[in-house]
Amino acid sequence: MTEQRTVQFRVFRYKQGRERPWYDTFDVTVTPRTTVLEALQFIRRVHDPSLMLRHSCHHASCGTCGMRINGQERLACITRVHDIAGERVTVEPLANLPIIGDLVVDMKAFYAKFTPMAMPLIRHSEFLPEAEPPEGVDTYTRLENCIECGLCVSVCPVAASDPLYLGPAALAAAWRVVQEPRGQNVPEILAQVDTAHGCWRCHIAMECSAVCPSHVDPGAAIMALRGTLIRQHLPWRRKQQGGDAHEPR
Amino acid sequence: MNRGELVPRRRWPAWFDVRGRHVSGWAFILNRLTGLGLVLYLIIHLWVLRLLTQGEARWNAFIALAKTPPFLVLDTILFFGIIYHALNGIRLTLVGLGIGVSAHKRMFWVLMGIGLVLFVLSTWGLWTMTK
Amino acid sequence: MKGAFHVLVIGGGATGAALAHDLTLRGLRVTLVERWEVTAGTTGRHHGLLHSGARYVLTDPDSARECIEENWILRRIAPDAFELNDGLFVALTDEDVTYLDPFLEGCARCGIPTRVLSREHTLRLEPNLNPTLKLAVQVPDGTMDAMRLPLRFLATAQHHGAEIRPFTEVVDIHFQGRTVAGARVRDHRTEREYTIAADVVINATGPWAGQIAQMAGVDVPIRPSPGVLVAVEGRLCNMVINRLHPAGDGDIIVPQRRLSIVGTSSWVVEDPDDLDVPEAHVRMMIDLGALLIPTLREMPVRAAWAAARPLVGPRTAHSGRELSRTFKCFDHADEGVEGLVTIIGGKASTARAMAEVTTDIVCAKLGITAPCRTREVVLLPHTAYYAG
Numbered sequence: 001m002t003e004q005r006t007v008q009f010r011v012f013r014y015k016q017g018r019e020r021p022w023y024d025t026f027d028v029t030v031t032p033r034t035t036v037l038e039a040l041q042f043i044r045r046v047h048d049p050s051l052m053l054r055h056s057c058h059h060a061s062c063g064t065c066g067m068r069i070n071g072q073e074r075l076a077c078i079t080r081v082h083d084i085a086g087e088r089v090t091v092e093p094l095a096n097l098p099i100i101g102d103l104v105v106d107m108k109a110f111y112a113k114f115t116p117m118a119m120p121l122i123r124h125s126e127f128l129p130e131a132e133p134p135e136g137v138d139t140y141t142r143l144e145n146c147i148e149c150g151l152c153v154s155v156c157p158v159a160a161s162d163p164l165y166l167g168p169a170a171l172a173a174a175w176r177v178v179q180e181p182r183g184q185n186v187p188e189i190l191a192q193v194d195t196a197h198g199c200w201r202c203h204i205a206m207e208c209s210a211v212c213p214s215h216v217d218p219g220a221a222i223m224a225l226r227g228t229l230i231r232q233h234l235p236w237r238r239k240q241q242g243g244d245a246h247e248p249r
Numbered sequence: 250m251n252r253g254e255l256v257p258r259r260r261w262p263a264w265f266d267v268r269g270r271h272v273s274g275w276a277f278i279l280n281r282l283t284g285l286g287l288v289l290y291l292i293i294h295l296w297v298l299r300l301l302t303q304g305e306a307r308w309n310a311f312i313a314l315a316k317t318p319p320f321l322v323l324d325t326i327l328f329f330g331i332i333y334h335a336l337n338g339i340r341l342t343l344v345g346l347g348i349g350v351s352a353h354k355r356m357f358w359v360l361m362g363i364g365l366v367l368f369v370l371s372t373w374g375l376w377t378m379t380k
Numbered sequence: 381m382k383g384a385f386h387v388l389v390i391g392g393g394a395t396g397a398a399l400a401h402d403l404t405l406r407g408l409r410v411t412l413v414e415r416w417e418v419t420a421g422t423t424g425r426h427h428g429l430l431h432s433g434a435r436y437v438l439t440d441p442d443s444a445r446e447c448i449e450e451n452w453i454l455r456r457i458a459p460d461a462f463e464l465n466d467g468l469f470v471a472l473t474d475e476d477v478t479y480l481d482p483f484l485e486g487c488a489r490c491g492i493p494t495r496v497l498s499r500e501h502t503l504r505l506e507p508n509l510n511p512t513l514k515l516a517v518q519v520p521d522g523t524m525d526a527m528r529l530p531l532r533f534l535a536t537a538q539h540h541g542a543e544i545r546p547f548t549e550v551v552d553i554h555f556q557g558r559t560v561a562g563a564r565v566r567d568h569r570t571e572r573e574y575t576i577a578a579d580v581v582i583n584a585t586g587p588w589a590g591q592i593a594q595m596a597g598v599d600v601p602i603r604p605s606p607g608v609l610v611a612v613e614g615r616l617c618n619m620v621i622n623r624l625h626p627a628g629d630g631d632i633i634v635p636q637r638r639l640s641i642v643g644t645s646s647w648v649v650e651d652p653d654d655l656d657v658p659e660a661h662v663r664m665m666i667d668l669g670a671l672l673i674p675t676l677r678e679m680p681v682r683a684a685w686a687a688a689r690p691l692v693g694p695r696t697a698h699s700g701r702e703l704s705r706t707f708k709c710f711d712h713a714d715e716g717v718e719g720l721v722t723i724i725g726g727k728a729s730t731a732r733a734m735a736e737v738t739t740d741i742v743c744a745k746l747g748i749t750a751p752c753r754t755r756e757v758v759l760l761p762h763t764a765y766y767a768g
Contacts, residue, residue: 012256016570021256033659033684045653050568052547054417056424058685059611061637062527064417064424071268078683095263101547101569104417111767119763121528122460127615127635132504134466134518135495140618142463143525143637148763155270157277160263182460204341205277206353207270215638220350227347 004029007081009039011051012092013102021099023090024048030081036091037065037076040103052102060213063149067103068092073151073211094154110150113166116192117173118184120144145214146172152208152218164197168208168218171199175221178228190229199225276357280337283330290327316379328371336360384409385746388563388578390550390592391585392418394728397530398735398754399584400537400544405757406743406750410542411576413565415549418534418765419527422586422652423728425687427609427634427643429620430454430462430522431729434469434494436705437486438479438626443705444490446730451520453732458532458759463635467521467620468502470672471514476624483517483624494519508616508673521620523636526728531762533731538768539760553581553596553720560596560712560719580742583722586690587652593722598712600722603703604652604688607644608661610669612679616640621672628701630668639682642669646701652688692725707734711741721745 006029014021026047028039037055044051054064058077065076070090081089097105125142133140152168153159159167166174174193177184193199202222209219231237259266265278300308314320340356343349349356387403389396392414403410414420433447455462471477480496487494495518502516503509509516538544547568554562554575562577583592587604615635623631634641645661662684670677693703707726712718721741726734736752743750 010254015568023254023256025254033657035683049549050566050571052416052568054420056417056419056527058425058687059609059639059641059683061428061525061611061639062419062424064420064527068269071266073269077685095266104547107766108768111763115761115763115767119761121525121762122463125463125465125615125618127638128507128618131507131618134497134505134619137465140465142465142615142618142635143523145637147637155274157264157274160266203277203281204273204344204353206273207277210271210273211269219353223344223347223350226345230346 004031006030007039008088009043010088010090011040011043011103012090013051014099015050015101028081032080032082034081035077036067036069036074036079036081036084036089039081039089040076040091052100052104054104061147063147063214066094066149066151066154068094068154073155075149075151075213078213094150096153096156096159097150105150107148107150109163110148110153110167110169113170114148114173117170118177118189120146120173120176120180120182120184122182123176123180144176146176146216147214149213151211151213152216155207155211157205157207158201158203162197162201165201166193166198168202168222169216171202171225172216172218172221174199175225178225190225190232193225194229199229272354272357276337280334280341283334286326286330287334290330321376321379324375325372328375329368332364332367332371336364385579385748386411386577387742388413388576388581390563390581390583391421391588392416392534392544392546393421393423393584393586394419394530394533394731395586395723395726395734396582396584397423397533397537398731399582399723399738400542401533401540401757401759402732402735402739402752402754403742404537404540404542405753406739406748408742408746408748410537411578412534412537412542412544413548413550413563413576414544414546415568416547418544418546419530421588422687422690423530424527425609425685426526426728427632427641428523428526428636429632429634429729430524431727432467432519432521433490433492434467434483434487434517434519434521435622435627435632437490437492438482440704440706441486441490443730444486444492446706446733447727448490448492448520450730450733451522453755454524454529454729455522457732457754457757458529461524461529461532461762463523463618465522465618465620465635467519467622468497468506468509468516469519469622469624470502470509470516471624472510472512472671474514477514479624479626480515480517487517487519492519506617506619506621508675509621510672510674517624518619521622523620523634524728525636525762528762529728530731531765532759535760535762535764536757538765544765550592550595553592555596558716558718560717579719580745581720582738582742583720584738586724587688589690589722589724593712596712596717596720598715598717598720598722600710600724601692601694602724603648603691603693604650605646605648605691605703606652606655606686606688607646608657608665608684608686609641609643610662610665610684611636611639611641611682612666612676613682614638614640614679616673616676616679623672630665631672633669633672633676640673640676640679642666642676646689649688655686655688657684657686690724690726707737709734709738709741711745713745
């Protein structure tokens, strides 16, 4: 069970004021259970305390430890070193977001696009539908699936070429509001995604859904938004609603 | 610890970063490449058609050249591009309208199966009929 | 803000976040430094329980009272941040049932509302519970996002002018004579060192409080006490499930998003940076959790991790369970070091109260009379921390 082996970690480094980023290589002894996050914490503790990375919950619930591990967007906290092929692990920050230092990207632009989508955080819980809620609780609720990790934005080829693109996470959040408004202004949210840099910008590479660690399926959400908007824009539907479908009720 | 290996500057556009891509991502990259190729072909095609205004002899000379193996290889690549882009385009149109979103991967492989048959038949036709 | 006293908060966890919020509301200039990303230490790693306090009524009634009071306040100041599905204390054995009366009396004394549910009723609410259970008690537990609640404190503090500096590590305490006058920090983003001058420095570094105190030549009775938590795939319950007995290992299951989190074990370490996740503890969590929800055993493990509680206690403490879960604030002027205050102990659910007590002490030192307003001020959404 405790079969240990030594793995080379090639870690992307960058510090503000330096001209170019570089890689540092560290040897780390791992067991079958060691995660990439634990290995990076070890490097920070033993080799280089200046190594910058983001982490918080350690169980794929906070979304801070998203990074590219051998080129693939993953959460470091649930990626075991043993499950990665090869003797060398290259760790790089997420793409398509500005780098603050080492493995840390600036989430400002991400949240600036996410925030106008009404920031859904609590939703109706669909688990155990047969369960009766206790007295004093109207309906079982739970935290939303999206953990705002940014993996989808990093892997998205459109986000790579259009900095104004709202991106998979924000669009998926918008679709959640359409599905379960919880008092939000749905027509307003739809109007915000019905733009050239909104849901119509997607090129359906579906990488977002492939890398999402949290069952959000942003690709399907973007297509669902398109479907909703197309139905709204049908001429006979517009007439029925009396004017612009986006007009807040 | 080993320091100082500079991160190489990227030599290709970010959308073409193929590391860690899934089937649908490869499909996107190939779609964009074939799309660019087809635009290039269209320009060349229109330029070649200009020969028609310059007399029969010049046109016939070009047709003779077009039947040589190097040109047939280019035509084969063109067939691939047309067939791939058209069939993948059908998938993207459907998915983009919200049809078959959850089956997009299966749809891709079915269409690629059809595409392979079309490609083999058309390439076979190309090379046999131009002999 | 010019001319206001400047307070330097060390530590970007729940305590530091709530402190920055309280201090700015009282008109102080605040800089918060955190050596890693905010909430990267202990804060982000807890099970996400919004305590009703019921967990402590049998052993630690002071802590229980703090919890229930804060529970009601947090619901008010952080709307839409919690899964408010309540919690259950489940009696599995006849021995567990003997705790029922003291538990109910304890809850009543601490002001925690309870409702006793029959076995059948309990199973209608939570069908995955062990069907051999005897009875259960409903309490106002809840689930929070361990990172996003503190982010709301930080976002609100930042909005009111607090300067939050992550990746900024304190390398030394800056003295003027015998008075703490700030800290020397290293910015890992720019590799530069500089000094932050401050009228008061607050050590809010949780289990690391001993290390910061040492830099200032003082001692704090901190016992870093790690616990192992295990997350399994699948939301097996909607309410928080506790075992009805004195708090022990593996006796709580907190549903969170699509996961169920089982906690915890408890031991004591010297260095909270070097936390092991012993395989035996992971197995124990699954085994004990499966007593409450048998299907837990069949679910794939999503993650297993450890977090160090910042407990207050003597150096002789060894398991951590015997230590109180309440908090304690130290004004080091009592030991002859002016300008440094340390806050340790407590838990995410009581971070606001910890900040209130600490800010009261700081304000008294500076002669500020502004009252605490954090019980009423509604917090900004967590996204505002990053979006600005």
